[in-house]
Amino acid sequence: MSAATNVCIIGIGIHPFGRTDGVSGLDQGAHAVRAALADAGVAWGDVQFAYGGSDAAGNPDTMVDRLGLTGMQFINVRNGCATGGSALFSAQMAIRSGEFELGLAVGFDKHPRGAFNALPAEYNLPEWYGAAGYMVTTQFFAAKIMRYMHLHGISRRTLGLVAQKAFANGVHAPHAWRREEVALDTILNAPMVSDPFTKYMFCSPGEGGVALVLASEKKARELGIRPIHLAAATMRTRPPASFEVFAPSIEIGGGVNTATRLAAAAAFEKAGIGPDEIDLAQLQDTEAGAEIMHMAENGFCADGDQEQWIAEGRTAIGGALPVNTDGGCLACGEPIGASGLRQVYENVVQLRGLGAGRQVPGAPRTAYSHVYGAPGVSAVTILHT
Protein backbone atom coordinates (compact mmCIF):
# COMPACT_ATOMS: atom_id res chain seq x y z
CA MET A 1 0.00 0.00 0.00
CA SER A 2 1.43 3.37 -0.96
CA ALA A 3 2.06 6.10 1.55
CA ALA A 4 -0.59 8.20 -0.14
CA THR A 5 -3.36 5.84 0.92
CA ASN A 6 -2.16 5.00 4.43
CA VAL A 7 -4.45 6.69 6.93
CA CYS A 8 -3.27 8.54 10.01
CA ILE A 9 -4.87 10.24 12.98
CA ILE A 10 -3.39 13.73 13.23
CA GLY A 11 -5.68 15.39 15.76
CA ILE A 12 -7.93 14.40 18.66
CA GLY A 13 -10.48 16.28 20.71
CA ILE A 14 -12.96 15.37 23.43
CA HIS A 15 -15.75 16.95 25.43
CA PRO A 16 -15.67 15.49 28.95
CA PHE A 17 -18.06 12.58 29.44
CA GLY A 18 -20.74 12.51 32.11
CA ARG A 19 -23.52 15.02 32.58
CA THR A 20 -23.19 18.56 31.27
CA ASP A 21 -26.47 20.32 31.90
CA GLY A 22 -27.26 23.12 29.51
CA VAL A 23 -24.93 21.93 26.74
CA SER A 24 -26.56 19.95 23.93
CA GLY A 25 -25.05 16.76 22.58
CA LEU A 26 -24.40 18.53 19.29
CA ASP A 27 -22.49 21.31 21.04
CA GLN A 28 -20.41 18.73 22.88
CA GLY A 29 -19.58 17.26 19.46
CA ALA A 30 -18.70 20.70 18.06
CA HIS A 31 -16.51 21.33 21.12
CA ALA A 32 -14.64 18.10 20.38
CA VAL A 33 -14.19 19.09 16.72
CA ARG A 34 -12.67 22.46 17.65
CA ALA A 35 -10.32 20.73 20.07
CA ALA A 36 -9.27 18.15 17.48
CA LEU A 37 -8.64 20.80 14.84
CA ALA A 38 -6.51 22.79 17.28
CA ASP A 39 -4.62 19.64 18.20
CA ALA A 40 -3.86 18.95 14.53
CA GLY A 41 -3.13 22.61 13.80
CA VAL A 42 -5.61 22.78 10.94
CA ALA A 43 -8.65 24.95 10.35
CA TRP A 44 -12.30 24.00 9.81
CA GLY A 45 -11.88 25.23 6.24
CA ASP A 46 -9.23 22.53 5.66
CA VAL A 47 -11.71 19.77 6.49
CA GLN A 48 -12.88 18.17 3.25
CA PHE A 49 -15.41 15.76 4.71
CA ALA A 50 -16.86 14.36 7.93
CA TYR A 51 -18.69 11.28 9.09
CA GLY A 52 -20.68 12.09 12.20
CA GLY A 53 -22.48 9.75 14.57
CA SER A 54 -25.18 10.22 17.19
CA ASP A 55 -27.83 7.85 18.48
CA ALA A 56 -30.10 10.17 20.43
CA ALA A 57 -28.84 13.75 20.12
CA GLY A 58 -29.87 14.85 16.66
CA ASN A 59 -28.40 14.96 13.17
CA PRO A 60 -24.61 15.44 13.33
CA ASP A 61 -24.39 17.33 10.03
CA THR A 62 -26.29 20.22 11.58
CA MET A 63 -23.06 21.15 13.38
CA VAL A 64 -21.89 22.92 10.21
CA ASP A 65 -24.11 25.70 11.50
CA ARG A 66 -21.76 25.99 14.51
CA LEU A 67 -18.47 25.40 12.70
CA GLY A 68 -18.85 27.20 9.38
CA LEU A 69 -20.81 26.81 6.15
CA THR A 70 -17.94 25.75 3.92
CA GLY A 71 -20.09 23.43 1.81
CA MET A 72 -18.03 20.42 2.84
CA GLN A 73 -19.37 16.86 2.61
CA PHE A 74 -20.94 15.64 5.89
CA ILE A 75 -22.51 12.18 6.18
CA ASN A 76 -24.49 11.07 9.23
CA VAL A 77 -23.96 7.61 10.71
CA ARG A 78 -26.36 5.83 13.06
CA ASN A 79 -25.35 2.26 13.78
CA GLY A 80 -26.12 1.52 17.42
CA CYS A 81 -23.09 0.92 19.61
CA ALA A 82 -20.94 0.63 16.48
CA THR A 83 -21.79 4.20 15.47
CA GLY A 84 -18.34 5.64 16.25
CA GLY A 85 -16.55 2.68 14.71
CA SER A 86 -18.69 2.93 11.61
CA ALA A 87 -17.98 6.65 11.29
CA LEU A 88 -14.26 5.97 11.63
CA PHE A 89 -14.38 3.08 9.14
CA SER A 90 -16.17 5.28 6.62
CA ALA A 91 -13.80 8.21 7.15
CA GLN A 92 -10.66 6.12 6.65
CA MET A 93 -12.19 4.62 3.48
CA ALA A 94 -12.76 8.10 2.09
CA ILE A 95 -9.02 8.75 2.45
CA ARG A 96 -7.80 5.28 1.51
CA SER A 97 -9.78 5.46 -1.72
CA GLY A 98 -7.94 8.64 -2.68
CA GLU A 99 -11.15 10.68 -2.75
CA PHE A 100 -10.03 13.01 0.05
CA GLU A 101 -6.87 13.85 2.01
CA LEU A 102 -8.18 15.25 5.28
CA GLY A 103 -11.42 14.75 7.15
CA LEU A 104 -13.17 14.06 10.42
CA ALA A 105 -14.83 11.29 12.33
CA VAL A 106 -16.99 12.78 15.08
CA GLY A 107 -19.44 11.28 17.54
CA PHE A 108 -21.56 12.66 20.36
CA ASP A 109 -24.61 11.82 22.41
CA LYS A 110 -26.80 12.88 25.28
CA HIS A 111 -29.07 10.24 26.81
CA PRO A 112 -31.72 10.68 29.49
CA ARG A 113 -31.01 9.27 32.94
CA GLY A 114 -31.66 5.61 33.65
CA ALA A 115 -31.39 2.52 31.49
CA PHE A 116 -31.81 2.71 27.72
CA ASN A 117 -35.45 2.17 26.74
CA ALA A 118 -35.33 0.60 23.32
CA LEU A 119 -38.61 -0.11 21.53
CA PRO A 120 -39.36 -3.46 19.85
CA ALA A 121 -40.22 -1.99 16.46
CA GLU A 122 -36.74 -0.46 16.22
CA TYR A 123 -35.26 -3.96 16.34
CA ASN A 124 -37.84 -5.80 14.23
CA LEU A 125 -39.19 -7.54 17.32
CA PRO A 126 -42.84 -8.22 18.27
CA GLU A 127 -44.63 -5.81 20.60
CA TRP A 128 -45.10 -8.37 23.39
CA TYR A 129 -41.31 -8.61 23.78
CA GLY A 130 -41.15 -5.02 24.94
CA ALA A 131 -44.39 -5.24 26.95
CA ALA A 132 -42.91 -8.22 28.81
CA GLY A 133 -39.97 -6.11 29.96
CA TYR A 134 -37.31 -7.82 27.86
CA MET A 135 -36.05 -4.74 25.96
CA VAL A 136 -33.51 -4.21 28.74
CA THR A 137 -29.87 -4.51 27.68
CA THR A 138 -28.70 -5.27 31.21
CA GLN A 139 -30.62 -8.57 31.16
CA PHE A 140 -28.59 -9.80 28.21
CA PHE A 141 -25.21 -8.92 29.68
CA ALA A 142 -26.19 -10.50 33.00
CA ALA A 143 -27.44 -13.73 31.41
CA LYS A 144 -24.36 -13.92 29.16
CA ILE A 145 -21.85 -13.59 32.01
CA MET A 146 -23.91 -15.88 34.26
CA ARG A 147 -23.44 -18.71 31.76
CA TYR A 148 -19.82 -17.74 31.08
CA MET A 149 -18.99 -17.84 34.81
CA HIS A 150 -20.65 -21.26 35.04
CA LEU A 151 -18.73 -22.67 32.06
CA HIS A 152 -15.33 -21.08 32.63
CA GLY A 153 -14.93 -20.69 36.38
CA ILE A 154 -15.03 -16.91 36.65
CA SER A 155 -15.83 -15.71 40.18
CA ARG A 156 -18.00 -12.80 41.24
CA ARG A 157 -14.94 -11.30 42.93
CA THR A 158 -13.29 -11.04 39.52
CA LEU A 159 -16.26 -9.01 38.28
CA GLY A 160 -15.64 -6.69 41.24
CA LEU A 161 -11.93 -6.41 40.45
CA VAL A 162 -12.73 -5.28 36.90
CA ALA A 163 -14.98 -2.50 38.20
CA GLN A 164 -12.42 -1.52 40.85
CA LYS A 165 -9.73 -1.18 38.15
CA ALA A 166 -12.04 0.91 35.96
CA PHE A 167 -12.67 3.48 38.70
CA ALA A 168 -8.98 3.50 39.68
CA ASN A 169 -8.00 4.30 36.07
CA GLY A 170 -10.77 6.89 35.70
CA VAL A 171 -9.23 8.94 38.53
CA HIS A 172 -6.40 9.85 36.15
CA ALA A 173 -8.49 10.51 33.01
CA PRO A 174 -9.65 14.14 32.83
CA HIS A 175 -12.44 13.18 30.41
CA ALA A 176 -13.87 10.42 32.67
CA TRP A 177 -17.22 10.82 34.48
CA ARG A 178 -16.49 8.76 37.62
CA ARG A 179 -13.17 9.91 38.99
CA GLU A 180 -13.10 8.41 42.45
CA GLU A 181 -11.84 5.01 43.48
CA VAL A 182 -14.43 2.57 44.80
CA ALA A 183 -13.42 -0.16 47.25
CA LEU A 184 -13.86 -3.77 46.19
CA ASP A 185 -16.19 -4.54 49.12
CA THR A 186 -18.37 -1.55 48.26
CA ILE A 187 -18.65 -2.80 44.68
CA LEU A 188 -19.45 -6.38 45.66
CA ASN A 189 -21.93 -5.49 48.42
CA ALA A 190 -23.85 -2.76 46.56
CA PRO A 191 -27.49 -3.35 45.59
CA MET A 192 -27.96 -5.94 42.86
CA VAL A 193 -29.25 -4.55 39.55
CA SER A 194 -29.38 -7.67 37.42
CA ASP A 195 -27.71 -10.70 39.00
CA PRO A 196 -24.74 -11.21 39.22
CA PHE A 197 -24.11 -7.47 38.68
CA THR A 198 -24.37 -4.79 41.35
CA LYS A 199 -24.89 -1.15 40.46
CA TYR A 200 -21.14 -0.46 40.35
CA MET A 201 -20.65 -3.15 37.74
CA PHE A 202 -22.79 -1.45 35.08
CA CYS A 203 -22.01 1.67 33.11
CA SER A 204 -24.66 4.36 32.74
CA PRO A 205 -25.94 6.03 29.60
CA GLY A 206 -24.36 9.48 29.60
CA GLU A 207 -23.13 12.39 27.50
CA GLY A 208 -19.99 13.36 25.67
CA GLY A 209 -18.35 14.12 22.33
CA VAL A 210 -15.20 12.98 20.53
CA ALA A 211 -13.60 14.03 17.25
CA LEU A 212 -10.65 12.64 15.32
CA VAL A 213 -8.90 14.40 12.43
CA LEU A 214 -7.78 11.88 9.82
CA ALA A 215 -5.37 12.46 6.98
CA SER A 216 -3.41 10.55 4.39
CA GLU A 217 0.16 9.85 5.43
CA LYS A 218 1.32 12.15 2.65
CA LYS A 219 -0.85 14.99 3.93
CA ALA A 220 0.34 14.42 7.50
CA ARG A 221 3.94 14.66 6.33
CA GLU A 222 3.19 17.91 4.45
CA LEU A 223 1.72 19.31 7.66
CA GLY A 224 4.83 18.25 9.59
CA ILE A 225 2.79 16.15 12.03
CA ARG A 226 4.06 12.95 13.64
CA PRO A 227 1.01 10.83 13.02
CA ILE A 228 -0.53 7.80 14.66
CA HIS A 229 -1.26 5.17 12.00
CA LEU A 230 -4.66 3.54 11.63
CA ALA A 231 -3.67 -0.04 10.79
CA ALA A 232 -7.20 -1.42 10.75
CA ALA A 233 -10.82 -0.39 11.27
CA THR A 234 -13.46 -3.09 10.92
CA MET A 235 -17.16 -3.46 11.65
CA ARG A 236 -19.11 -6.72 11.61
CA THR A 237 -22.65 -7.98 12.26
CA ARG A 238 -23.60 -11.20 14.02
CA PRO A 239 -22.83 -14.71 12.75
CA PRO A 240 -25.25 -17.67 12.93
CA ALA A 241 -25.95 -19.18 16.37
CA SER A 242 -24.70 -16.18 18.30
CA PHE A 243 -26.25 -14.88 21.54
CA GLU A 244 -27.01 -11.20 21.21
CA VAL A 245 -28.81 -8.34 22.92
CA PHE A 246 -32.61 -8.68 22.52
CA ALA A 247 -32.63 -12.40 21.61
CA PRO A 248 -36.00 -14.14 22.16
CA SER A 249 -34.27 -17.40 21.22
CA ILE A 250 -30.82 -18.86 20.59
CA GLU A 251 -29.85 -21.86 18.50
CA ILE A 252 -28.92 -24.99 20.44
CA GLY A 253 -25.16 -24.94 20.94
CA GLY A 254 -25.14 -21.22 20.28
CA GLY A 255 -23.46 -18.39 22.12
CA VAL A 256 -19.90 -19.09 21.07
CA ASN A 257 -19.63 -17.24 17.77
CA THR A 258 -20.00 -13.48 18.09
CA ALA A 259 -19.85 -10.35 15.99
CA THR A 260 -16.83 -9.41 18.10
CA ARG A 261 -14.88 -12.51 17.01
CA LEU A 262 -15.54 -11.62 13.36
CA ALA A 263 -14.55 -7.97 13.72
CA ALA A 264 -11.42 -8.88 15.70
CA ALA A 265 -10.22 -11.53 13.24
CA ALA A 266 -10.74 -9.16 10.32
CA ALA A 267 -8.84 -6.37 12.09
CA PHE A 268 -5.84 -8.54 12.97
CA GLU A 269 -5.69 -9.83 9.40
CA LYS A 270 -5.86 -6.30 8.02
CA ALA A 271 -3.16 -5.03 10.39
CA GLY A 272 -0.96 -8.06 9.82
CA ILE A 273 -0.27 -8.53 13.53
CA GLY A 274 -1.58 -10.82 16.24
CA PRO A 275 -3.10 -10.23 19.68
CA ASP A 276 0.28 -10.86 21.38
CA GLU A 277 1.68 -7.82 19.56
CA ILE A 278 -0.90 -5.41 21.07
CA ASP A 279 0.48 -3.22 23.87
CA LEU A 280 -2.85 -1.98 25.32
CA ALA A 281 -6.55 -2.41 24.62
CA GLN A 282 -9.85 -0.63 25.14
CA LEU A 283 -12.56 -3.33 25.26
CA GLN A 284 -16.30 -2.70 25.47
CA ASP A 285 -17.14 -2.81 29.16
CA THR A 286 -20.78 -1.82 29.40
CA GLU A 287 -20.53 -3.93 32.51
CA ALA A 288 -17.75 -5.73 34.33
CA GLY A 289 -18.54 -9.08 32.70
CA ALA A 290 -18.27 -7.75 29.15
CA GLU A 291 -14.62 -6.77 29.61
CA ILE A 292 -13.85 -10.29 30.82
CA MET A 293 -15.63 -12.05 27.96
CA HIS A 294 -14.32 -9.61 25.37
CA MET A 295 -10.73 -10.35 26.42
CA ALA A 296 -11.26 -13.86 25.06
CA GLU A 297 -13.53 -12.96 22.14
CA ASN A 298 -10.91 -10.52 20.84
CA GLY A 299 -8.23 -13.19 21.05
CA PHE A 300 -6.16 -11.90 23.98
CA CYS A 301 -6.61 -14.97 26.18
CA ALA A 302 -8.39 -18.30 26.31
CA ASP A 303 -11.81 -18.68 27.96
CA GLY A 304 -11.27 -18.95 31.69
CA ASP A 305 -7.76 -17.46 31.75
CA GLN A 306 -9.26 -14.15 32.89
CA GLU A 307 -9.63 -15.31 36.48
CA GLN A 308 -5.86 -15.61 36.85
CA TRP A 309 -5.01 -12.69 34.56
CA ILE A 310 -7.09 -10.28 36.62
CA ALA A 311 -5.92 -11.69 39.97
CA GLU A 312 -2.35 -11.03 38.81
CA GLY A 313 -3.17 -7.50 37.64
CA ARG A 314 -2.21 -8.25 34.05
CA THR A 315 -4.89 -5.89 32.72
CA ALA A 316 -3.97 -3.01 35.06
CA ILE A 317 -1.80 -0.07 33.99
CA GLY A 318 1.68 -1.56 34.12
CA GLY A 319 0.41 -5.09 33.48
CA ALA A 320 1.21 -7.19 30.43
CA LEU A 321 -1.94 -5.96 28.62
CA PRO A 322 -3.49 -2.85 30.20
CA VAL A 323 -7.24 -2.81 29.43
CA ASN A 324 -9.50 0.25 29.53
CA THR A 325 -6.82 2.65 30.61
CA ASP A 326 -9.23 5.58 31.04
CA GLY A 327 -11.71 3.51 33.02
CA GLY A 328 -13.73 2.48 29.98
CA CYS A 329 -17.49 2.75 29.89
CA LEU A 330 -17.68 1.93 33.60
CA ALA A 331 -15.89 5.16 34.51
CA CYS A 332 -16.78 7.27 31.47
CA GLY A 333 -20.42 6.27 30.91
CA GLU A 334 -21.81 5.41 27.53
CA PRO A 335 -22.94 8.14 25.17
CA ILE A 336 -23.53 5.69 22.32
CA GLY A 337 -22.41 7.89 19.42
CA ALA A 338 -19.19 8.97 21.14
CA SER A 339 -18.17 5.86 23.05
CA GLY A 340 -16.23 3.99 20.35
CA LEU A 341 -14.33 7.11 19.36
CA ARG A 342 -13.49 7.76 23.04
CA GLN A 343 -11.59 4.48 23.00
CA VAL A 344 -9.58 5.58 19.96
CA TYR A 345 -8.97 8.99 21.55
CA GLU A 346 -7.57 7.26 24.63
CA ASN A 347 -5.37 5.02 22.49
CA VAL A 348 -3.89 8.04 20.70
CA VAL A 349 -3.18 9.71 24.06
CA GLN A 350 -1.39 6.55 25.21
CA LEU A 351 0.63 6.12 21.99
CA ARG A 352 1.73 9.75 22.26
CA GLY A 353 2.88 9.04 25.82
CA LEU A 354 0.61 11.74 27.25
CA GLY A 355 -1.48 9.62 29.63
CA ALA A 356 0.15 11.16 32.76
CA GLY A 357 -1.16 9.28 35.82
CA ARG A 358 -2.68 6.56 33.66
CA GLN A 359 0.15 6.32 31.10
CA VAL A 360 1.07 2.78 30.11
CA PRO A 361 4.82 2.50 30.79
CA GLY A 362 7.42 1.42 28.25
CA ALA A 363 6.38 3.61 25.29
CA PRO A 364 3.56 1.46 23.85
CA ARG A 365 3.57 1.15 20.07
CA THR A 366 0.29 -0.62 19.30
CA ALA A 367 -3.21 -0.08 20.67
CA TYR A 368 -6.53 -1.85 20.13
CA SER A 369 -10.14 -0.75 20.55
CA HIS A 370 -13.39 -2.71 20.47
CA VAL A 371 -17.10 -1.93 20.80
CA TYR A 372 -20.09 -4.23 20.90
CA GLY A 373 -23.83 -3.60 21.00
CA ALA A 374 -27.39 -4.36 19.92
CA PRO A 375 -28.50 -6.18 17.88
CA GLY A 376 -25.15 -7.91 17.50
CA VAL A 377 -22.69 -5.41 16.01
CA SER A 378 -19.03 -4.91 16.74
CA ALA A 379 -16.28 -2.56 15.58
CA VAL A 380 -12.53 -2.85 16.11
CA THR A 381 -9.58 -0.55 15.41
CA ILE A 382 -5.84 -1.11 15.62
CA LEU A 383 -3.44 1.83 15.87
CA HIS A 384 0.35 1.94 15.79
CA THR A 385 2.95 4.62 16.14
Add this chain to the structure above:
Amino acid sequence: MGRFIQTEESTGTIRRAALSADAPLFMPDAPLHLMGGRHRQTGRVTFPYPGDQFDPVALPTRGTVWSYTIQRFRPKTPPYAGPETFEPWALAYVELPGAVIIEARLVGVDLDAIRIGMAVELTRVALDPAAQDPFWLPAFRPATVTEREAAQ
Protein backbone atom coordinates in the same frame (compact mmCIF):
# COMPACT_ATOMS: atom_id res chain seq x y z
CA MET B 1 -46.49 -4.44 13.28
CA GLY B 2 -48.45 -2.00 15.44
CA ARG B 3 -46.51 0.12 17.87
CA PHE B 4 -47.52 0.08 21.52
CA ILE B 5 -49.23 3.40 22.10
CA GLN B 6 -49.31 4.89 25.55
CA THR B 7 -52.29 6.98 26.61
CA GLU B 8 -53.13 8.48 29.95
CA GLU B 9 -55.78 5.83 30.52
CA SER B 10 -53.54 2.93 29.54
CA THR B 11 -50.28 3.89 31.24
CA GLY B 12 -48.58 0.69 32.25
CA THR B 13 -51.26 -1.50 30.74
CA ILE B 14 -51.32 -3.36 27.50
CA ARG B 15 -52.99 -2.09 24.41
CA ARG B 16 -54.36 -5.45 23.32
CA ALA B 17 -54.88 -4.20 19.78
CA ALA B 18 -51.15 -3.64 19.32
CA LEU B 19 -50.18 -6.99 20.84
CA SER B 20 -52.78 -8.98 18.92
CA ALA B 21 -50.98 -8.05 15.71
CA ASP B 22 -48.06 -10.26 16.85
CA ALA B 23 -47.94 -13.94 15.93
CA PRO B 24 -49.37 -16.09 18.76
CA LEU B 25 -46.89 -17.44 21.33
CA PHE B 26 -48.88 -20.56 22.17
CA MET B 27 -50.22 -23.18 19.73
CA PRO B 28 -53.85 -22.26 18.98
CA ASP B 29 -55.05 -25.87 19.42
CA ALA B 30 -52.72 -26.79 22.33
CA PRO B 31 -52.66 -23.87 24.75
CA LEU B 32 -49.70 -25.03 26.83
CA HIS B 33 -47.36 -25.64 23.94
CA LEU B 34 -45.26 -22.81 22.60
CA MET B 35 -45.39 -22.10 18.88
CA GLY B 36 -41.96 -21.95 17.35
CA GLY B 37 -41.02 -21.88 13.70
CA ARG B 38 -39.03 -24.43 11.73
CA HIS B 39 -37.17 -23.08 8.70
CA ARG B 40 -38.36 -24.89 5.59
CA GLN B 41 -34.89 -25.23 4.04
CA THR B 42 -32.48 -25.54 6.98
CA GLY B 43 -34.75 -27.03 9.67
CA ARG B 44 -33.49 -24.42 12.14
CA VAL B 45 -36.01 -23.86 14.94
CA THR B 46 -36.65 -20.40 16.32
CA PHE B 47 -39.03 -18.63 18.69
CA PRO B 48 -41.37 -16.82 18.43
CA TYR B 49 -42.84 -18.03 15.14
CA PRO B 50 -41.40 -15.60 12.58
CA GLY B 51 -43.80 -16.25 9.69
CA ASP B 52 -42.46 -16.25 6.15
CA GLN B 53 -40.30 -19.30 5.25
CA PHE B 54 -41.00 -21.03 8.58
CA ASP B 55 -43.58 -23.70 9.45
CA PRO B 56 -45.27 -23.50 12.85
CA VAL B 57 -44.01 -26.16 15.24
CA ALA B 58 -44.99 -27.03 18.83
CA LEU B 59 -41.90 -26.74 21.04
CA PRO B 60 -40.97 -29.28 23.74
CA THR B 61 -42.46 -28.37 27.12
CA ARG B 62 -39.53 -29.52 29.25
CA GLY B 63 -35.98 -28.31 29.31
CA THR B 64 -33.12 -27.05 31.42
CA VAL B 65 -32.02 -23.59 32.51
CA TRP B 66 -29.25 -22.47 30.10
CA SER B 67 -28.69 -19.15 31.87
CA TYR B 68 -30.66 -16.63 33.91
CA THR B 69 -30.71 -13.29 35.68
CA ILE B 70 -33.01 -11.43 38.05
CA GLN B 71 -34.66 -8.22 36.86
CA ARG B 72 -34.34 -6.06 39.99
CA PHE B 73 -35.71 -2.72 38.73
CA ARG B 74 -38.90 -1.84 36.89
CA PRO B 75 -38.14 -1.58 33.16
CA LYS B 76 -39.09 1.70 31.50
CA THR B 77 -42.62 2.23 30.17
CA PRO B 78 -43.00 2.22 27.25
CA PRO B 79 -42.42 -0.47 26.25
CA TYR B 80 -42.83 -2.36 29.58
CA ALA B 81 -46.50 -3.00 30.35
CA GLY B 82 -46.28 -4.88 33.66
CA PRO B 83 -47.88 -3.64 36.89
CA GLU B 84 -46.86 -0.26 38.30
CA THR B 85 -45.92 -1.93 41.55
CA PHE B 86 -42.76 -3.82 40.80
CA GLU B 87 -41.58 -7.07 42.28
CA PRO B 88 -38.29 -8.53 40.95
CA TRP B 89 -38.74 -11.43 38.54
CA ALA B 90 -36.46 -14.11 37.18
CA LEU B 91 -35.65 -14.28 33.50
CA ALA B 92 -34.11 -17.40 32.03
CA TYR B 93 -32.89 -18.85 28.79
CA VAL B 94 -34.25 -22.40 28.74
CA GLU B 95 -32.78 -25.08 26.48
CA LEU B 96 -35.54 -27.20 24.95
CA PRO B 97 -33.69 -30.34 23.84
CA GLY B 98 -33.44 -30.83 20.11
CA ALA B 99 -35.26 -27.58 19.40
CA VAL B 100 -34.07 -24.17 20.59
CA ILE B 101 -33.05 -22.10 23.63
CA ILE B 102 -35.80 -19.61 24.50
CA GLU B 103 -36.09 -16.59 26.76
CA ALA B 104 -38.91 -16.81 29.33
CA ARG B 105 -39.85 -16.01 32.91
CA LEU B 106 -39.00 -18.47 35.69
CA VAL B 107 -41.70 -18.87 38.34
CA GLY B 108 -42.38 -21.03 41.36
CA VAL B 109 -38.78 -20.97 42.58
CA ASP B 110 -36.87 -18.88 45.13
CA LEU B 111 -34.74 -16.34 43.30
CA ASP B 112 -31.71 -17.61 45.25
CA ALA B 113 -32.39 -21.24 44.32
CA ILE B 114 -32.11 -20.91 40.54
CA ARG B 115 -29.23 -22.87 39.01
CA ILE B 116 -27.97 -23.38 35.48
CA GLY B 117 -28.90 -26.90 34.43
CA MET B 118 -32.02 -27.21 36.60
CA ALA B 119 -34.92 -29.08 35.00
CA VAL B 120 -37.96 -26.95 34.22
CA GLU B 121 -41.34 -27.33 32.53
CA LEU B 122 -43.54 -24.93 30.64
CA THR B 123 -46.24 -22.89 32.29
CA ARG B 124 -47.53 -19.38 31.73
CA VAL B 125 -47.66 -16.20 33.77
CA ALA B 126 -49.92 -13.16 33.49
CA LEU B 127 -48.01 -10.03 32.55
CA ASP B 128 -50.41 -8.07 34.79
CA PRO B 129 -52.20 -10.45 37.20
CA ALA B 130 -54.73 -7.72 38.08
CA ALA B 131 -55.86 -7.28 34.48
CA GLN B 132 -59.29 -8.63 33.60
CA ASP B 133 -58.07 -10.31 30.44
CA PRO B 134 -54.33 -10.62 31.08
CA PHE B 135 -51.70 -11.16 28.44
CA TRP B 136 -50.04 -14.53 29.06
CA LEU B 137 -46.29 -14.82 28.85
CA PRO B 138 -44.40 -18.10 28.44
CA ALA B 139 -42.83 -19.16 31.72
CA PHE B 140 -41.09 -22.16 33.19
CA ARG B 141 -41.24 -23.67 36.68
CA PRO B 142 -39.19 -26.41 38.35
CA ALA B 143 -40.09 -29.69 36.66
CA THR B 144 -42.37 -32.06 38.51
CA VAL B 145 -41.14 -35.63 38.60
CA THR B 146 -43.39 -37.90 36.55
CA GLU B 147 -44.58 -41.23 37.94
CA ARG B 148 -42.42 -43.10 35.45
CA GLU B 149 -39.31 -41.12 36.40
CA ALA B 150 -40.04 -41.65 40.12
CA ALA B 151 -40.29 -45.40 39.53
CA GLN B 152 -36.86 -45.56 37.91
